Amino acid sequence: MSASTDIIDSEPESWFHRNQQAIAPWLFLAPGILFFVVYVIAPVFQSFNLSLYEWDGLGQAEYIGMRNYEDLYYEWVDRDAFYTSLKNNLIWLVLYLLAIPAGLFIALLLNQTVFGIRLYKSLFFFPFVISQVVVGLVFTWFYDPTFGLLNQMLGVFGMGPINVLGNEHLVTYGIIAAGLWPQTAYCMILYLTGLNAVDPEQIEAGRLDGAKGIKMLWYIVLPQLRPATFIAFVVTIIGALRSFDLISVMTQGGPFGSSRVLAYYMFEVALSEYGFRMGYGAAIAVVLFMIMMCFITYFLWSMYREEKGH
Structure with missing residues (x-):
């Protein structure tokens, strides 16, 4: 009996059995990786390829090489629609980053043990859960020159009505202010999560060394919030550069195309009034x-x- 047991125990294990702990995570990740490759990676390469063609989306695509990029360059030199879109995107990028320090400041205020703090957190979290379309409509009413709350408040101080969305010099800043509302809430959530993971021993050690206020924040808290800050930067930059919803809802690129950004201009060129120039839209993308x-x-x-330095 023992001899037969030894024979069974001595049988070689299969390759899967020996490596199942290493294979199991990849089996769970495989569906997600497949969807990511098919719906994210593949379209990126398709966009690169399509940008080399002239195509209206229906007929035969004509290979034109780098001509779409040449047209973009000449539009940029002549300060045409592409120049305006790119300039507005840079303005979005710079001002949208204000959501990060604003989110950190609110998170620090809400990271307190006071009565009703959960209610305050819910109120600050609310802008993040509502749709961008709803945000756009709310701020469109807020900016309305006839009955909008903004002009009602300005009237209290004896100031005339301002048509924010109708002024080509103010419209981009007005839309960015609308976008900062939910983006600040998102950054606040990231920092609140990060603050929950701050090492209390380091905080106590800092207090014993005399650190408090700004010094405590700069030298002890912020270094531990580096992962949250990285995610906040990446998400905010991506949100600023791919801004589309608010512009579509609030101005549709107007007035006179002054609020266009690259994502909206791409939509206009490829799928709107400019003649279905799919290749040109892909070049913008x-x-x-x-x-x-x-x-x-x-x-x-x-x-x-930084990680290598540590």
Whole structure:
């Protein structure tokens, strides 16, 4: 009996049995990876390929090489629609980053043990859960020059009505202010989560060393919030560069195209009044993608250098 048991125990294990702990995570990840490759990675390469063609979406695509990119360059030089869209995207990028310090400030205020703090957290969290379309409609009513709350408040101080969405010099800033409302709430959530993971021993050690206020925040709290800050930067940059919903709802690129951004201009060129220029729209998408990748690569490299330094 013991001899037969020894023979069974000595049988070689299969390759799957020996490596099942290493294989199991990949089996669970496989569906997600497949969807990511099919619906994210593959369309990126398709956009690169389509940008080399002239195509209206229905007929035969004609290979034209880099002509779409040449047209973009000449539009940028002549300060045409592409120049306006790119300039507005840069304005979005700079001002949208205000959501990060604003979210941190609110998170620090809400990270207190006071009565009713859950209610306050819910109120600040509310803008993040509502749709961008709803945000756009709310701020459209807020800016309305006839009955909007903004002009009602200005009237209290004896100031005349301001048509924010009808002024080509103010419209972009008005839409960005609308976008900052939910984006700040998102950054606040990230920092609240990060603050829950802050090491209390380091806080206590800092207090014993005399650190408090700004010094405590700068030297002890913020270094531990680095992962949350990285995610906040990446998500905010991507949100600023792919801004579309609010512009579509609030102004549709107006007045006179002054509030266009690259994502909305891509939609106009490829699927709207400009004649279904799919290749030209794909070229705009490629430019937008490269700008995003430059910023994200920079932050990834910065984090890698910091981690390597430690």
